[in-house]
Amino acid sequence: MASEVELLDALKTVVDPELFVNIVDLGLVYDIDQDQEGKVKVEMTLTSPSCPAGPQIIQQAKMALEQVAGVTGAEIRLVMSPPWSAERMTEEARDQLGIF
Template identity: 50%
Template sequence: MKNEPLRREQIEDALRTVFDPEIPVNIFDLGLVYQININEDQDVQVYMTLTAPACPAAGQILQDAEDRIKAVPGVNRAEVRLTFDPPWDRSMMSDEARLELGLL
């Protein structure tokens, strides 16, 4: 029996459980996730960035994101790739994130 196809929302929900240790908002609502690709084999590839290129928690954040994606039922493989193009800025945050950080 074949698994149900993965939905983007499942991956988004998983990424909403990953936090930068210095910021009390998840990486998805911070606008750090640029692209989510799911192929027919249920492999997931995510392109994301960080709030700053020299983020000391970069390795931990990327590993957490990959681990959370792998934990989604039906995911075959997960890969998280880091990019700084385009550079992140506060305008990429959701309204909820801005509210949480007192930026609204």
């Protein structure tokens, strides 16, 4: 099994192509669960329900997770509740985007 840190590090390689910030620091990842067989399930959202990059971000997240040692598969579940807001971003992401 992969550690939560390894899974988060993999997800940090996925960058929103419009904001140029990774999905973890943007606060898009809500929940990560891994079963005993190594299957990872992630609940995440997008900055907007109509985000044109949504399918690309979801596919990249799945691929990034499946490259982690010990992960046998990944499922990304897109949720819109609670809705994303800028308060979910890390301090680093806020600095990068100039949000204070």
